[in-house]
Amino acid sequence: MSEKTPQRRPATFRLDDPGVIVMDPDATTRPARGTVQVTPESDPALLPVALDAPLLPARRGFRWGALFWSAASGLVLFGLGLGVVNLIEDLFARSQTVGYVALALAAAAALALVVVIAREAFGLARLATIEKLHLRAAEVLRSDDRAESRAVVDELLRLARQNPHLARARASLAGHADDIIDGADMIKLAERELMAPLDEQARRLVSTAAQRVSVVTAISPRALIDVLFVFVAALRLIRQLARLYGGRPGTLGMLSLLRHVIGHLAITGGMAATDSLVQQMLGHGIAAKLSHRLGEGVLNGLLTARLGLAAIDVTRPLPFTALPRPALADLARDLLRKRDGEE
């Protein structure tokens, strides 16, 4: 609706009036001048709503596993502490100087431990924030709640503040904050503004990693080296993606991320198998005809790419709605093109 036009008067048209023509929405013909044309519109309420399944069902009930690990690590910490105290006492008994040195070392270690733990906790909290944001955004897309969409976008902006490349996108999104925009549309707007540059970069990261893996697999002399390299490359990729989308995972954060990525892969794997396994195997088959090693390399690269896509789903703070989800086919094309260039 145009914003500046003066108020328009109400008007009513009988559909059986000869001066009124009911148009077919798909028709392109121009009707006669001087008539009033009525074009029925599709029902907005009946349009399909694309929705991501939630990443993982929210955990409920008491977490016995967490209790076990907390209690066990507490005990180990006590044991260590006791050992250190005993050691320092012994050293003091031998010589005052050595005792002080040991005490200083212990204090430094304790300080470092505290900092490391704090950093881990911070990283975990940040990952949890992103995950929660993802769920909240999915919820807003469904409920179209305006106030909640504003809250989600505010949090997104806070999250994106660290990324200097998003300065302009942030400013333009902040400019829309006071406009009347429905909740779901607001989320889509935020996705288009903030996520587009990141998605591009993420895609590049994934395809680089996949290429590297496929090359190394193709030329590596030992299977063990492949396995190690693929593992390291996958970890690196996940960490890079998490950083790109605003997470700061430490070691524990990486573990939990890895678990989510693998869980997500297990959920989406079945779906992906139906759509692209055939083409994948076909590609692999042709490559393998050319050379055994080359085929293995391509397959490993594709698997890495798939892992990367799952990692994008997990680390991205918004679900894919307005922007297309990067598909394996795009990445595979990159991968094969590169191989062709090298051969």
Add this chain to the structure above:
Amino acid sequence: MAPGFSDIVEEARLSARALLDYGDGLFHPTVRLGVTGLSRAGKTVFITALVHGLTRGGRFPVFEPYATGRIAGVRLEPQPDDAVPRFDYENHVRALIEDRRWPNSTVDISELRLVIDYQRQNGADRTLTVDIVDYPGEWLLDLPLLHRSYEQWSAESLALSREGPRAKLAALWHAHLATLAAAAREDEQAARMAAKLFTDYLRACRDERFAMSLLPPGRFLMPGNLADTPALTFAPLDVAIDGSAPDGSLWAMMRRRYESYKAVVVRPFFRDHFARLDRQVVLVDALSAFNAGPEALHDLESALAGILDCFRIGRSTLFSNLFRPRIDRILFAATKADHLHHLSHDRLEAVLRRAVARAADRARYAGAAIDVVALSAVRATREAMVARGREKLPSITGTPAPGEVANGETFDGATEVATFPGDLPEDPEELFKGGFAGLSSAPSEKADFRFLRFRPPLLERHGDEAPALPHIRLDRALQFLIGDRLQ
């Protein structure tokens, strides 16, 4: 007004009732859903559509437990109160779907109990009982009287009747009032005459051209079985707010009857149906106020504010659950959103948000959750873009109800029309400042808005099943109102 003895007794009764309900609720989780709305706001249609959608399977993508399949089934059960008529759901559905007409205006209170069998997120099977009450919207106007004395009410009614378009309608009654002396001896005939003229005036205000909302006492308009009893035979007198009535005077008689009206009519109604609500949806028909003009809009605003002041709103605590149940979620719904193109829904919501701002702020301050939504429980229209010359009008198409008038033409209830009802302003404040012309002050071709009333939609039947009723955002309303109780 200082709390009198009767107020304290009333409180005690309410608390005892709440305690009983709480005990019962431990074994059968129950939500009492208050469907609040002035007359013609669409309460009956809302309840019918809600029950129909849940029991027969509607399209509710936003109502999470339903969309994800956690609701196994919804059934109707005998209601808890044996003295209250049952909500005539089956006839209302038939009227909507087969006869394509809106249900008749509600004349008496009725009740319905829904039982929802569902599975919780963690897998446990549970049931939730939802009690819904329907009642004539006119009765709602009585609630603010609970906190007013006869003198206060008289002064307010008189002041109101001397404003704007009401003064013309009240002329006859004013003339009669001038002949009455408050301190004169009580006189049954004078009281009856005053009550009759006063009722006529209230009835005239309800006309579509004026669409006034603030018309207490409500039973004058919808007397039910109390017609012609002394409790309904009184009228405001021109008396001082802090004056006291001489014994045996007309004033004393009116005042006594006013008090008994409160005791016989208003208090039981409040006690039985409003003091125990958990969730509330406030249906507001803003469109007929737009049709009528700025006075009707202001009237609607003050009527809503007065009513919402009577409810007990706030975050539920254990203590409140035990002794003083509170409403912890309120949904303000602008009904009949299907009479507008969806591009204007945001503006309609903004108008409603502005109209209930005071009540909403108060509720939020007390800790209740608030939402405002433009909805249509039964969607009667489809959307279309009308091109007239170079102008494009976002319009709706549908069949106007028989007797509706537009462009000086009266519709027969069979012709389909496309209608553009007029642009709502971007800033709702413009409407409240009175910057538009309605039917109360202008001839119909000069009015800024014209919202026609449409007949219910023609639905295609598939087999024997009753077809699902189309709606706008009914699922979002459900999700807000009971979604959290179905987690």
